[in-house]
Amino acid sequence: MIRTIAAVMALTMMMPTAPAAAEAPSLRRQGTATQLIVGGRPMLILGGELGNSSASSAAYMAPHWAKLKAMHLNTVLAPVAWELIEPREGVFDWSSVDALVRDARAHDLKLVILWFGAWKNSMSTYVPSWVKRDQTRFPRAQLADGRGVGILSAFAPDTLAADQRAYAALLGHLRAIDERQNTVVMVQVENEIGMLPVARDHGPLAEAAFRQPVPVELISYLTAHRATLVPGMQRLWIERGAKTSGSWEDLFGRGDAAAEVFTAWHYARFADQLTAAGKARxxxxxxVNVALNRPGRAPGEYPSGGPLPHLIDVWKAGAPTIDFIAPDIYFPNFVDLVGRYKRPDNPLFIPEANNADNPAGPANAFYAIGAHDAIGYSPFSIESIDDAPGALGAAYDVLTQLTPSILAAQGLGRIAGFKPAELYDGTVLYEPQTRDLGGYRFTIAYADIQRPTLAPTTAAAGGMIIQIAPEEFLVAGQGITVTFAPIGDGPSQAGLDSVWEGAFDAAGTWRPARLLNGDQTHQGRHVSLPTGRWQIQRVKLYRYD
Structure with a gap:
């Protein structure tokens, strides 16, 4: 008997064991930055979002995967539609999800799943037929005259329960097929939530909720964060007396103002409960992502109640389970908009930023990552680009080379990003900008210093500077001229010790090419990265009197 037990033990030790589940992707702080951790290491998302219908067909996507990899993407943002995974209530079909994960994994690409559940771009067109046709269980939002709109009401308990069940099932399935590989690194909850074409739902359930006092949870949040509320919320609440009890109109004013805060609160609560159901699996x-509002438009003319800049506080109060709010940016004033979403309680991620062929896209990526420690960047309709790798691919190639240095510097005061700011009307503000880094003040100009005329591609200019050692920096980008001066105590002037043009190889080793001097550095006066080619220069400075 003893020999039998020993034999069994020996056999057991020789048998292969199933690999342990990998640590799930997570978020982790580094200094003032928040980073995405995958496989125990930080990851920078260089992504692209597929068109709304592309991921529904593996055959349609088949010729695109290799092209996306050739563009130096490391992540694809892909929709998963509720109507495809639950065609009959309680019966799930995972074939579209399995194909998506399989094909991304085969091309060494990560995925961010976009859940097109109850709402997509405000509307409810991706819900299953059995939801669309049952308006008793799943009522539509209504206008004030009682007419319905093609948007599921956020106040219907059965709608939340059904969406939760499907979303939780999706997350459970992803865990079952991908927990060890971590192909899927994040999930977007719904898509561009908001009410159209009016500020709030006027259905019976919504009307009953609107007659209730403002929830204590929202008032408590506003009170606790009074000093840091965004200007829009300060105007709505504080300038009306910062009341701590009462109706929506008592606290936020009559008309659209109170209606939109009410809408935002209930959308946030729905999204939070959906998120909690998914995270439990x-x-x-x-x-959550957000469709931004154009200036001068009223709630309902844009998706009312979404996590817009003036409503961030309502969403932070109502949806604490959601990790962050991510802006979809299709307007020229990119610099202004990303600054509103990078907050101590909200890391920056750009899931959609214009179409993938927009000429400003590469510079926007450099700016978001370098200036705001972005988790990642992703333009829309990535598979539509025909000339891969193209300008975006060239920029992503450089960002891929820089990724180890970027991730090491984020949140620690060792990285700066820049691009010319633009106004909403497209006016480019190309005046020089300054950044302080590693004991030096860098001045970035977007025109040739020797021939100061503005190039027609100035909107596509931009870059970043990363400190990698005392007095040593990586300067990357295009269309920029950089000068430098010491700050603090010590010698009052700065010079170029050396400037090397080069690249990092796949192993992360720096491979120098030309040693730049003479005309290429204006006789030691500046570092220049001309328009037309994304590149890296390794710069060493020194001080002198």
Missing amino acids: YALPMY
Whole structure:
């Protein structure tokens, strides 16, 4: 008997064991930055979002995967539609999800899953037929005259329960097929939530909720964060007396103002409960995205109640389970808009930024990552680009080379990003900018210093500077001229010790090419990265009197 037990033990030790589950992707602080952690290491998302219908067909996507890899993407943002995974209530079909994960994995690409559930671009067109046709269980939002709109009401308990069940099932399935590989690194909860074409739902359930006092949870949040509320919320609440009890109109004013805060609160609560159901099955990082509002438009003319800049505080109060809010940016004033979403309680991620062929896209990526420690960047309709790798691919190639240095510097005061700011009307503000880094003040100009005329591609200019050692920096980008001066105590002037043009190889080793001097550095006066080619220069400075 003893020999039998020993034999069994020996056999057991020789048998292969199933690999342990990998640590789930998560978010982790580094200094003032928040980073995405995958496989125990930080990851920078260089992504692209597929068109809305592309991921529904593996055959359609088949010729695109290799092209996306050739563009130096490391992540694809891909929709998963509720109508495809639950065609009959309680019966799930995972074939589209399995194909998506399989094909991304085969091309060494990560995925961010976009859940097109109850709402997509405000509307409810991706819900299953059995939801669309049952308006008793799943009522539509209504206008004030009682007419319905093609948007599911956020106040219907059965709608939340059904969406939760499907979303939780999706997360459970992702865990079952991907927990060890971590192909899926994040999930977007719904898509561009908001009410159209009016500020709030006027259905019976919504009307009953609107007659209730403002929830204590929202008032408590506003009170606790009074000093840091965004200007829009300060105007709505504080300038009306910062009341701590009462109706929506008592606290936020009559008309659209109170209606939109009410809408935002209930959308946020729905999204939070959906997120909690998903995280209970697989606790991936989860975020909501936002369709931004044009200036001068009223709520309902844009998606009312979404996590817009003036409503961030309502969403932070109502949806604490959601990890962050991510702006979809299709307007020229990119610099202004990303600054509103990078907050101590909200890391920056750009899931959609214009179409993938927009000439400003590469510079926007450099700016978001370098200036705001962005988790990642992703333009829309990435598979539509025909000339891969193209300008975006060239920029992503450089960002891929820089990724180890970027991730090491984020949140620690060792990285700066820049691009010319633009106004909403497209006016480019190309005046020089300054950044302080590593004991030096860098001045970035977007025109040739020797021949100061503005190039027609100035909007596509931009870059970043990363400190990699005392007095040593990586300067990357295009269309920029950089000068430098010491700050602090010590010698009052700065010079170029050396400037090397080069690249990092796949192993992360720096491979120098030309040693730049003479005309290429204006006789030691500046570092120049001309328009037309994304590149890296390794710069060493020194001080002198």
